Amino acid sequence: MGKCRSTSIPPLINPNTNEISVGEKEKADLLNSYFCNISTSSDDGVTPPDLLLRTQHSLDIDEITEDEIKDILKSLEIGKASDIERRLNEDLQTLNDWSKQWLVDFNPQKTEYMVFNFRKDAQPIYLKFNGELIKKVDDHKHLGVTFSDNYDNYYNTRNRSHYRVPRCRLDIFSKSFFPSSIRTWNLLPLDIRSIQSSPNFKNTIRRNDISFLVPKYYFIGNRIENILHTKLRHRCSPLKADLYRVNLVNDPSCECGCPLEDSIHFFLECPLYINFRNQLFKNIQHLADISIEHILFGTDEITVEQNTILFRNVHSYIRHTKRFFD
Numbered sequence: 001m002g003k004c005r006s007t008s009i010p011p012l013i014n015p016n017t018n019e020i021s022v023g024e025k026e027k028a029d030l031l032n033s034y035f036c037n038i039s040t041s042s043d044d045g046v047t048p049p050d051l052l053l054r055t056q057h058s059l060d061i062d063e064i065t066e067d068e069i070k071d072i073l074k075s076l077e078i079g080k081a082s083d084i085e086r087r088l089n090e091d092l093q094t095l096n097d098w099s100k101q102w103l104v105d106f107n108p109q110k111t112e113y114m115v116f117n118f119r120k121d122a123q124p125i126y127l128k129f130n131g132e133l134i135k136k137v138d139d140h141k142h143l144g145v146t147f148s149d150n151y152d153n154y155y156n157t158r159n160r161s162h163y164r165v166p167r168c169r170l171d172i173f174s175k176s177f178f179p180s181s182i183r184t185w186n187l188l189p190l191d192i193r194s195i196q197s198s199p200n201f202k203n204t205i206r207r208n209d210i211s212f213l214v215p216k217y218y219f220i221g222n223r224i225e226n227i228l229h230t231k232l233r234h235r236c237s238p239l240k241a242d243l244y245r246v247n248l249v250n251d252p253s254c255e256c257g258c259p260l261e262d263s264i265h266f267f268l269e270c271p272l273y274i275n276f277r278n279q280l281f282k283n284i285q286h287l288a289d290i291s292i293e294h295i296l297f298g299t300d301e302i303t304v305e306q307n308t309i310l311f312r313n314v315h316s317y318i319r320h321t322k323r324f325f326d
């Protein structure tokens with residue numbers, strides 16, 4: 001019960017009023033009276049033991065007004081580094097005394113501090129913990145988020161130096177959105193990956209020529225055919241299997257009767273496009289092995305010019321089948 005969160009106790013019915021209690025106090029009172037009623041132990045004439053207090057001090061301010069906070073802040077010379085330093089060192093000393101009393105070890109060498117300040121000419125401060133100087137840092141990573149003393153950039157980019165690409169059983173999956181994005185990220189120069197703020201990251205990407213990351217032949221051809229080819233590559237095309245995968249249609253089958261109209265079926269199997277397919281194969285078979293991967297992604301094994309010819313023929317197939325046009 002001690003670890004039970006109050007929200008995990010469902011609403012209870014009050015047996016006296018037959019009404020549902022949802023408030024925390026009402027539920028606690030109901031449970032308390034229920035367990036008292038069924039308790040069989042007798043505590044008549046028993047004096048409860050004195051329980052030792054687990055804390056020496058308690059905070060008994062129930063309410064503090066805005067003016068009281070302003071008064072406290074006015075009394076502090078918060079603009080002066082020496083005053084900040086003195087107060088923080090006092091607090092660290094209190095913490096150290098507490099840790100000694102309760103045998104809790106803190107490691108000063110693993111303790112760091114960061115200063116958030118608008119002023120660029122702020123004086124340095126020196127903090128000591130358990131007799132050792134604490135290291136000052138400019139940023140600190142916590143749960144994957146980097147906090148920086150340059151708090152204009154509180155919106156951090158994920159700057160891990162290298163992400164692991166998830167295991168991909170199929171080549172076609174390894175080239176889909178997430179694995180290919182991770183690979184592209186890992187290909188970026190380290191200084192770009194380490195940029196802390198999102199706007200700065202975007203500007204740098206725009207300024208730098210990163211076209212080496214995307215094959216040139218991905219940009220060729222008529223815009224509509226190029227977009228369709230890209231959608232087929234990323235399995236988000238108007239083919240029934242792609243629509244079925246994202247719950248946009250109830251039936252993934254092809255008009256020819258095949259139960260699955262995916263890109264393999266469209267490019268390599270469907271009897272509705274046999275003539276156009278024969279033409280496609282005839283035009284590309286001297287360039288590379290005929291496979292769905294090569295048709296969708298091209299291949300590093302041939303030149304950019306050869307990939308361009310391959311892609312132009314794939315676009316031509318997409319156009320002539322009229323599968324995506326009325």
Ligand SMILES: [Zn+2]
Binds near residue numbers: 254257
């Ligand atoms: Zn078909």
